[in-house]
Amino acid sequence: MSLSVLMFYLLSGIILTFSVLSITTRRILRAAVYLLFVLVATSGLYFLLKYQFMAAVQLTLYAGGIVVLIIFSILLTHHITHRFNRPELTNLLMGISVAVIGSGVVLATLLTHPFKAANVTELPVDMTEIGNQLLSTGKNGYVLPFELISILLLAAMIAAIVVAKKEKNKNSEI
Amino acid sequence: MIQGIPLEHFLIVSTIMFFIGVCGFIIRRNLITMLMAIELILNSVNINFVVFNRYLYPDQMQGHFFSLFIVGIAAAEASVAIALIINIYRNLKNIDVENVSEMKY
Numbered sequence: 001m002s003l004s005v006l007m008f009y010l011l012s013g014i015i016l017t018f019s020v021l022s023i024t025t026r027r028i029l030r031a032a033v034y035l036l037f038v039l040v041a042t043s044g045l046y047f048l049l050k051y052q053f054m055a056a057v058q059l060t061l062y063a064g065g066i067v068v069l070i071i072f073s074i075l076l077t078h079h080i081t082h083r084f085n086r087p088e089l090t091n092l093l094m095g096i097s098v099a100v101i102g103s104g105v106v107l108a109t110l111l112t113h114p115f116k117a118a119n120v121t122e123l124p125v126d127m128t129e130i131g132n133q134l135l136s137t138g139k140n141g142y143v144l145p146f147e148l149i150s151i152l153l154l155a156a157m158i159a160a161i162v163v164a165k166k167e168k169n170k171n172s173e174i
Numbered sequence: 175m176i177q178g179i180p181l182e183h184f185l186i187v188s189t190i191m192f193f194i195g196v197c198g199f200i201i202r203r204n205l206i207t208m209l210m211a212i213e214l215i216l217n218s219v220n221i222n223f224v225v226f227n228r229y230l231y232p233d234q235m236q237g238h239f240f241s242l243f244i245v246g247i248a249a250a251e252a253s254v255a256i257a258l259i260i261n262i263y264r265n266l267k268n269i270d271v272e273n274v275s276e277m278k279y
Binding site: 001002004005008012015016022023028031032035038039042045046049050051053054057058061062065066069070072073074076077084087091092094095096098099100102103106107110111115116117118120121123125129130133134140142145149152153155156157159160161163164 | 179207214221224235238
């Protein structure tokens with residue numbers, strides 16, 4: 001068994017364990033930290049697949065950005081010592097049965113479908129290639145979704161600022 | 175591709191992770207933890223995109239770019255959702271879904 005195979009099973013074990021823990025723990029800050037572990041282990045999977053840029057984006061944006069944002073909002077809205085009540089039994093049964101049935105169906109489909117790999121040479125994914133394809137308009141160019149995502153991010157930033165801003169005192173208006 | 179690991183093993187991991195996220199979305203009653211469940215779901219979809227790209231079409235980069243875009247969309251969605259959650263907390267002092275029914279008629 002080679003080292004990368006061992007690493008893959010270790011990372012999958014971490015991902016599955018901590019994702020279960022993150023939805024079952026009764027302390028919300030712990031749930032956020034378990035989510036952080038899941039995201040870091042996922043970036044490890046990207047490193048194994050030799051997508052270094054994707055792994056770096058995952059680490060900085062997800063693990064660095066979104067988890068910090070979630071932890072800040074937890075600190076703004078909860079007491080640290082707060083514990084959730086246990087979920088209602090009907091909810092629990094519903095959730096578990098949906099998960100079991102759904103994953104059964106999807107896994108049965110996956111394991112019976114024959115995946116055929118294209119017989120081509122691997123393209124090395126380096127920064128020059130990523131930059132060229134992301135900003136080209138020709139074949140294999142992704143400039144349109146790139147522009148779309150930039151406009152979406154701008155709109156989301158403005159929306160977040162407008163929504164979270166404190167309401168102005170009417171009397172202090174000019 | 176990695177020698178010795180079939181494609182299906184990656185897909186099994188991401189499928190189980192997806193349905194853990196769905197399960198968490200159903201059993202949690204708090205807006206922030208539901209947001210975390212959505213992050214789990216998006217993350218498992220990302221794994222699928224990247225793995226299909228690497229194993230089935232290694233001469234192109236569609237999966238790579240689409241998972242990049244999904245990460246961007248997840249960031250935008252999380253920032254707007256957290257702004258809304260903080261605003262709800264300011265008005266109602268509570269962010270459990272049962273109690274946020276002010277705008278129902």
